[in-house]
Amino acid sequence: MIYLDNAATTAPFAEALHRYEEVSTIAFGNSSSNHGVGRQAQKILEESRREILSLLNVAKTHGMVFTGGATEANNIAIKGIALRYASRGKRIITTAYEHPSVLEAFRYLERQHGFEVIVLPVDPRGFVRPEDLEKAMDDKTILVSVMLINNELGTINDIAALKAVIAKYPKCLFHVDATQAIGKWHGDFSLADILTFSGHKFGAVKGIGGLVFRNSIQFANIESGGDQENGIRPGTVNVAGAASMAAALRKCYEQMPRFQKKCADLYGELYRFLSETDGIELNSNPLSASQSPFVLSFSFLAKKASVIVEALSMKEIYVSSVSACSEKTPVSRSVLAIGKSSRLAENSIRVSFGHDSTLEDVKSFESALAKAMEEVRSL
Amino acid sequence: MNCQQILIHFGELSTKGGNRKLFINKLGSNIRHALKAFPAVVVTSDHDHIYVELNGEDAERIAAILVEIPGIQRLSFIRRVSKEISAIQAAALEMISEEKGKTFKVDAKRADKTYPLDSYGIARAVGGYILSKTDWKVDVHNPDVHVQVDVRREEAFVSCKTIVGAGGYPLGMNGKAMLLLSGGIDSPVAAYALLRRGIRIECVHFASPPYTSMAVLDKLEDIIGKLSVYQEDIKLNIVPFTKLQEAIYENVDEPYCITIMRRMMVRIAVALAEKEHCLALATGESVGQVASQTLDSMVAINDVTNFPILRPLATSDKLSIIATAKKIDTYEISIRPYQDCCTIFAPKAPKTKPKISECVHYESRFDWKGLVDECVEKVEQVLYVGGKKKQFEN
Numbered sequence: 001m002i003y004l005d006n007a008a009t010t011a012p013f014a015e016a017l018h019r020y021e022e023v024s025t026i027a028f029g030n031s032s033s034n035h036g037v038g039r040q041a042q043k044i045l046e047e048s049r050r051e052i053l054s055l056l057n058v059a060k061t062h063g064m065v066f067t068g069g070a071t072e073a074n075n076i077a078i079k080g081i082a083l084r085y086a087s088r089g090k091r092i093i094t095t096a097y098e099h100p101s102v103l104e105a106f107r108y109l110e111r112q113h114g115f116e117v118i119v120l121p122v123d124p125r126g127f128v129r130p131e132d133l134e135k136a137m138d139d140k141t142i143l144v145s146v147m148l149i150n151n152e153l154g155t156i157n158d159i160a161a162l163k164a165v166i167a168k169y170p171k172c173l174f175h176v177d178a179t180q181a182i183g184k185w186h187g188d189f190s191l192a193d194i195l196t197f198s199g200h201k202f203g204a205v206k207g208i209g210g211l212v213f214r215n216s217i218q219f220a221n222i223e224s225g226g227d228q229e230n231g232i233r234p235g236t237v238n239v240a241g242a243a244s245m246a247a248a249l250r251k252c253y254e255q256m257p258r259f260q261k262k263c264a265d266l267y268g269e270l271y272r273f274l275s276e277t278d279g280i281e282l283n284s285n286p287l288s289a290s291q292s293p294f295v296l297s298f299s300f301l302a303k304k305a306s307v308i309v310e311a312l313s314m315k316e317i318y319v320s321s322v323s324a325c326s327e328k329t330p331v332s333r334s335v336l337a338i339g340k341s342s343r344l345a346e347n348s349i350r351v352s353f354g355h356d357s358t359l360e361d362v363k364s365f366e367s368a369l370a371k372a373m374e375e376v377r378s379l
Numbered sequence: 380m381n382c383q384q385i386l387i388h389f390g391e392l393s394t395k396g397g398n399r400k401l402f403i404n405k406l407g408s409n410i411r412h413a414l415k416a417f418p419a420v421v422v423t424s425d426h427d428h429i430y431v432e433l434n435g436e437d438a439e440r441i442a443a444i445l446v447e448i449p450g451i452q453r454l455s456f457i458r459r460v461s462k463e464i465s466a467i468q469a470a471a472l473e474m475i476s477e478e479k480g481k482t483f484k485v486d487a488k489r490a491d492k493t494y495p496l497d498s499y500g501i502a503r504a505v506g507g508y509i510l511s512k513t514d515w516k517v518d519v520h521n522p523d524v525h526v527q528v529d530v531r532r533e534e535a536f537v538s539c540k541t542i543v544g545a546g547g548y549p550l551g552m553n554g555k556a557m558l559l560l561s562g563g564i565d566s567p568v569a570a571y572a573l574l575r576r577g578i579r580i581e582c583v584h585f586a587s588p589p590y591t592s593m594a595v596l597d598k599l600e601d602i603i604g605k606l607s608v609y610q611e612d613i614k615l616n617i618v619p620f621t622k623l624q625e626a627i628y629e630n631v632d633e634p635y636c637i638t639i640m641r642r643m644m645v646r647i648a649v650a651l652a653e654k655e656h657c658l659a660l661a662t663g664e665s666v667g668q669v670a671s672q673t674l675d676s677m678v679a680i681n682d683v684t685n686f687p688i689l690r691p692l693a694t695s696d697k698l699s700i701i702a703t704a705k706k707i708d709t710y711e712i713s714i715r716p717y718q719d720c721c722t723i724f725a726p727k728a729p730k731t732k733p734k735i736s737e738c739v740h741y742e743s744r745f746d747w748k749g750l751v752d753e754c755v756e757k758v759e760q761v762l763y764v765g766g767k768k769k770q771f772e773n
Binding site for chain 1: 588589590591592593625628
């Protein structure tokens with residue numbers, strides 16, 4: 001099996017699985033229980049929280065609650081901020097290629113709560129332009145939400161430049177969906193007022209995520225329940241998941257230079273191959289400081305991406321296409337957002353590398369892709 | 380419900396003359412098979428009925444299984460009591476009290492001609508007793524509840540409740556058909572119609588990976604699981620159709636592709652049907668639903684064989700097909716989004732009135748016979764028993 005869909009999810013690290021099992025066994029108590037095994041769970045939970053915040057280098061300025069994943073974190077962040085600070089203004093800004101958990105949360109606020117939603121365009125290379133944000137900002141703007149690394153194109157937005165624009169409006173908070181960046185990008189996370197992410201994208205188990213926020217920030221109640229996680233995310237806390245996420249993030253940081261270098265080589269090789277292959281158009285940019293080496297998107301000019309993905313799947317090579325072959329063919333929103341045709345957006349493929357990816361994997365993928373393109377009819 | 384026996388009425392079987400015994404034996408063995416998880420239950424039959432002795436098993440649970448068995452017109456819940464009229468009256472009163480309604484009538488018969496009351500007398504005694512003890516009224520034309528009393532030699536049967544069964548014929552009575560199963564909404568409903576008519580089914584699916592997703596096989600497995608309520612063992616033939624499909628699209632002009640594809644599918648299905656001793660093909664086609672299902676298309680497609688093709692949904696409209704799909708619980712499975720071979724290659728303007736002569740002309744352009752034979756030879760067979768994969772053949 002050759003797994004090149006690590007932006008969808010990663011295989012958990014052995015360390016993360018081990019930690020999950022260990023905590024589930026020795027400290028299975030409810031972290032809210034006031035007895036030995038509960039306090040033990042509570043202790044591990046707080047250690048995990050501290051470790052994650054310090055690895056992200058925001059421990060002094062930011063706090064964190066554990067969530068079920070990035071989708072839940074995005075919902076709490078966006079709805080919780082907008083509803084909490086609506087009295088300051090009702091204009092909120094996001095971008096055209098955000099994850100559905102961001103875009104749909106914005107749409108919900110627009111429909112149900114009368115917010116004015118601004119959706120910023122993306123430039124043809126796949127970046128949110130600070131000048132577009134500048135034009136959209138006003139005194140009534142209370143929230144800007146921009147993803148750090150796009151989940152299909154791998155473009156890295158310049159959050160420092162975006163933050164500089166937002167900083168002129170002291171009432172406005174900056175949410176950064178860092179789902180594809182955590183564990184893979186070593187920059188200044190403290191630029192974000194609110195950060196969201198999911199553990200399973202960087203080697204933790206599924207079902208655990210994080211909402212990191214500047215200490216002064218408050219959230220309106222989105223989920224009703226007990227006072228776990230300061231009432232921001234009520235419900236019994238997934239302590240083993242939290243510990244697993246801390247273990248995974250620690251490993252990511254230990255290996256980051258080597259991992260980045262390896263993926264840069266893989267990215268360079270695949271990018272070269274694809275640019276020399278007829279019938280393919282690249283959607284991602286050549287490697288640079290603003291291009292993640294972990295995610296690469298390209299489109300077929302004449303072939304159907306879903307068919308190629310199936311052909312590769314038959315050879316146990318797993319990459320992702322947006323299309324799951326439904327009657328209403330879904331399109332890649334990110335590819336559309338950079339101004340490509342819907343034909344290209346419908347027929348895009350995303351390759352994403354992980355810790356186990358090797359150059360042989362990439363070579364095998366390349367020859368299988370070439371063969372599939374030769375064998376499969378254009379439709 | 381406090382009853383000891385379920386009495387099974389045959390309905391359409393009654394018209395079957397000399398074959399009657401065969402039908403009853405088949406239905407009896409199907410019932411025994413369906414109830415094999417209940418070893419205490421005893422199934423017996425005579426010329427008029429099948430009797431399911433519950434021996435302590437729960438009547439409602441057994442009835443829920445029986446109503447799905449083709450060939451059963453109606454089921455009555457029977458309480459057996461001693462022959463004294465007071466015992467019959469007490470049982471009838473207790474049973475009618477469990478029913479909903481306002482009106483009733485009593486019918487009685489007596490096999491024991493020495494019984495002190497005649498059948499009219501029995502009905503009057505039981506009816507009068509119910510009237511004196513309850514608010515129920517008599518309505519002999521359109522009663523809410525029909526109380527039936529049957530005084531036999533040893534004991535008496537009392538029944539207040541009869542429910543409608545699946546109807547049709549006992550499964551296996553009418554041979555076996557090879558059903559083209561795409562995974563869509565229609566073909567499982569066609570399967571249900573065939574099974575109710577006593578026709579066993581075997582399924583054939585045309586797989587065109589990578590143009591179609593292999594995930595469709597999980598979908599078929601789930602559909603077969605639902606159908607196994609009616610036929611426990613179902614064989615699925617998976618035809619590797621990719622090469623033939625590609626050849627069609629290389630050699631045939633686009634508007635005729637679907638027609639030629641369906642003609643090839645019929646040829647392959649007929650070859651498989653003959654191998655598997657099926658007496659007919661069956662499809663979920665409904666006249667006019669799509670281009671390949673117009674009458675003109677059916678004529679052009681049917682032209683390749685004189686093997687009978689059953690189309691149980693031919694004149695059903697989509698809404699009633701969907702209603703049945705929901706009833707047999709296959710709808711939610713069928714609407715899962717995977718393309719089948721028909722949709723992925725769908726031409727922009729398919730021919731709605733294809734001509735046989737044109738079909739023959741297109742088919743003369745390439746050597747399809749070898750490809751059809753290859754499809755038949757390389758078919759993968761999977762047997763499902765109770766919806767679970769049993770074995771691989773070939």
